[in-house]
Amino acid sequence: MSTGYIDDVAILTWGGTTEETCITLSKAMEKAQRWASTHASIFAPDKFQLTHFTRSLTRIDRTRPIQTEWGEIKPETTCKYLGLTMDTKLRWKEHIEAVRQKAMKTVNALSCLGGSAWGIGLLDLRRIYEGTALPQMMYACSIWYNANTRGGTYTQKTLDILQGIQARAARVICGAYRATSHAALNVEAYLLPIEQQIWRHNADAITRLLSSQAMTDMSGIQKDSPQPTSTRKRIGHIDSWQKIYNDMKNRRSHGFDEQEPIPPFMTTPWREGPATHIEATAEKARNRHDIENDSGRCLSIYTDGSGIDGETGAAAVCPLIQETRAVHMGATTVSTVYAAELQGISLALQIAEQYVERGGKRRDIAVYTDNQAAIWSITKAEGRSGAYILEEIARQVQRLQDKGRPVTVRWIPAHVGIPGNEAADIAAKEATGWRADGRRQPPAEAPPKLFPLKSTLRRWCKTQAERTWADSWRANTKGRATHRLTPRPTKKVLQLYQGLSKRESALLVQMRTEKIGLNDFLFNRRVPEVISPRCACGERRQTAAHILLRCGIYKDLRDQVFGNLSGRHNLRAVLNKPQLATKAIEFIEQTQILRQVGIRDA
Secondary structure (H helix, E strand, O other), rough: OEEEOOOOEEEEOOOOHHHHHHHHHHHHHHHHEOOOOOOHOOOOOOHHHHHOOOOOOOOOOOOOEEOOEEEEEOOEEHHHHHHHHEEEOOOOHHHHHHHHHHHHHHHHHHOOOEEOEEEEHHHHHHHHHOOOHHHHHHHHHHHHHHOOOOOOOOHHHHHHHHHHHHHHHHHHHHHHOOOOHHHHHHOOOOOOOOOHHHHHHHHHHOOOEEEHHEEEEEEHHOOOOOOOOOOOOOOOOOOHHHHHHHHHHOOOOOOOOOOOOOOOEOOOOOOOOOOEEEOOOOHHHHHHHHHHHOOEEEEEEEEEEEEEEEEEEEEEEEOOOOEEEEEEEEEOOOOHHHHHHHHHHHHHHHHHHHHOOOOOOOEEEEEEOOOOOOOHHHHEOOOOOOOHHHHHHHHHHHHHHHOOOOOOEEOOOOOOOOOOHHHHHHHHHHHHOOOOOOOOOOOOOOOOOOOOHHHHHHHHHHHHHHHHHHHHHHOOOOOOOHHHHOOOOHHHHHHOOOOOOOOHHHHHHHHHHHHOOOOOHHOOOOOOOOOOEEEOOOOEEEHHHHHHHHOOHHHHHHHHOOOOOOOOOOOOHHHHHHHHHHHHHHHHHHHHOOOOOOOOOO
């Protein structure tokens, strides 16, 4: 088997002995040379790599070279292909080491962009990390994650290496002390922990494979693979992708195998789709609608997709012939509003086809939707989530065009008083079983084809990873100061750092984690100059909570800075509300209490 990508070609063969595989490789190289001589191509022998993949220490000869027209090619213990470093035993230790070196260079460069008191802000550093170092660590993780063959998914050492890299990056991003809990920094910067990152990336990889039957077959995923039982503990080797698939299926059994098929293309490149129009403003769109509607030349059909109470529905309304069609697209875990909008357009074309069959006189078909994304998807019908609906729309448009009925899809603003549009909105909501009076009714029938979308499965993967993170954070014994403020990881925590300088955001992180240059923390860290954890006022230990809420030395300053703001006497409110948090930063800086130790770099 051979694969090629740009200028990298890999030839893979397997057999019972090294002699057998080397003979096969030699023949393949001869064939490659004949091809090169007839296609004006030149190979680079100095870049050739040969590796024998086996975990046998004695049975297989791992030193056997192959003979080619370019000379002898000796085997190496590792080879690199498309950025993946593969070792002889496929334990991936060399790849993880290469990842560590590359990611650490990136994190070190990140530290040059900002310390705890200078540089670019927390949110920008976080964005850079997620766009550079994190992809470097997660690259091809669905391949190397199964490094531990003794039952686990990956060795703890691998996990520790990657967690250490993220911890270092999180300290740089937050401007925190080394003593700050890794788990707390993940929550403060809203960085999904490495273990959950790996699971989510692996789940996304399987989701992509499942969307194509050809790729599923090539990957070797068996949808009905045997599971261990009490009488059969071992079932032989299980491929890494198969393990990911089994884990996902155990977590989500309903509808997992019925994911939508997504072909690369749904129509021929020369296909002429419907005309589409998106006006620059809502006013222009409404004026154009009024002109077209008053002309009497076209059949106007209004569509809408709606999500309400966890359900999605689609509808199409044609006021001229007083016809409405609606379908229930299932729960939001199956479909999206975008898919419902596409289904609404398909329903509109069904109405148009029926109108033509009945001998309708109006030649032009005008379909109105308030979703611009749906219009763009129809314009360029490529493989994407909702492809099975786009494919049906393409067939419907072609049938109408073959009968001399041109189709135009126009954008129209929602909720601007156009009767047909408002009627479609209500019909789409009622298709879910919703009623304006609050009394739910049975939903409309489902369309003939309804698949769980790839996008909803990816959203489920994200939710599962975040749920696992929340459970781990709840059970963690470290970072409890942060846990009291943020009991469940949430992206809303990033709002606290909006508009803050790096020094200000670092100070806020240190207050929230209680790892700050005050006596209590410094004494526990055995800083020589600090001989007591108590505050200068003599009342309590000198902590962020004590200084912010109770210390008598700064009572007047506290009243001056916080004034009569609601929640100023509650630590959780002070450090969780953006307005109060900003005041807390201002207050701590004006006390100059950190001057003797400074805000140290991570």
